[in-house]
Amino acid sequence: MRLLGRWLLLSLAALLVLQLFFIGRIAAMALLDPQSTSFQRSEAWRLASSGQLRWRQDWRDYDQIADHLKRAVIAAEDDGFVTHEGVDWEAIDKAWERNTQAEQVAAERAAQNRPARPLRILGGSTITQQLAKNLLLSGERTLLRKGQELVLAYALEHLLSKRRILEIYLNSVEWGEGVFGAEAAARHYFKKSAAELNAWESARLAVMLPRPRYFEKLPRSRYLNHRTNTIVRYMRQVELP
Incomplete structure (x- = not known):
């Protein structure tokens, strides 16, 4: 029992040391731009291992990224971004329901020996x-x-501003094979800078x-064309941090 x-x-x-390490990293990001992310490092290793390392990323400050892109990303990925505290429980519930329904449909098609459609899992994750x-x-x-992700999401919201969270996200998110951040994607x-993106280009990204x-x-x-046109119409209503 003592050993246990x-x-x-x-x-x-x-676990406590790990949380303190994470919180320290997040607090530092209030002043320092992150040089890379865990996902980027794993992708760099994957690409290097395959012998086809291609990497594009150029940091741009918040004001150097078109407002069109900010609005489009919020509209497409997290329309409650400016109001929630890191986690949108309503979106998670809806994603759970839709995933459950999709799994039921897939099971019914399998029982009837009908071809299964690709099952897309929705996560309901916020930016x-x-x-x-x-x-x-x-x-x-x-x-x-997932539990650790929720803890870190709340830490990000309490230690960084919404504006800073969106700035880091837009500079680090993947937009293609070895393409990271808004500037590289644009x-x-x-063939233009992130500051020059128009509404349609932003919605497409x-x-x-x-x-x-x-x-x-x-x-x-x-799907890409149809969804892009939908986001162009919706993004006009989006509030920016």
């Missing part, structure tokens, strides 16, 4: 949660990792975010 108690104490101490995951965590899908797809490498290979996707 010591292991528990050591585990709790290690803050996505940033927490990409900055500091691995890409594994476990309850423990140059890669439209925003729609790519859930599956950037997939849409990079399908520039004429009907």
Whole structure:
């Protein structure tokens, strides 16, 4: 029992140290731009291992990124960004319901020996949660990792401003194979700076975010075009931090 108690104490101490490390990293980001994220480092390793390392990323301050892109990303990814505290529980509930319905449909089609449609899992994650995951965590899908993501999302919201969270997100998010951040994406797809993006170009980039490498290979996707037009109409109503 003593040995078990010591292991528990050591585990709790290690967990506390890890949380303090994460919080220290986040607090530093109030003043310092992050050089890379956990996700970027794992992608760099993957690309280097395959012998095709291609990397584009150029940091741009908040005011050097078009407001069109900010509005489009919020409209497409997290329309409650300016009001929530890091986690949108209503969006998570809706995603859970839609995933459950999709799984039921897939099971019914399988029982009828009908071809299964691709099952897209919706997460309901906010921009803050996505940033927490990409900055500091691995890409594994476990309850423990999801719990840590929620803790870090609340830490981000309390230690950084909404404006700073959006700035870091737009500079670090993936927009294609080895393409990270708004400036690299604007140059890669439209041969212009992130400050020069118009509403349609911004909406198109925003729609790519859930599956950037997939849409990079399908520039004429009907879904991509339809969703882009929808976001262009909706983004006019978006409030910026």
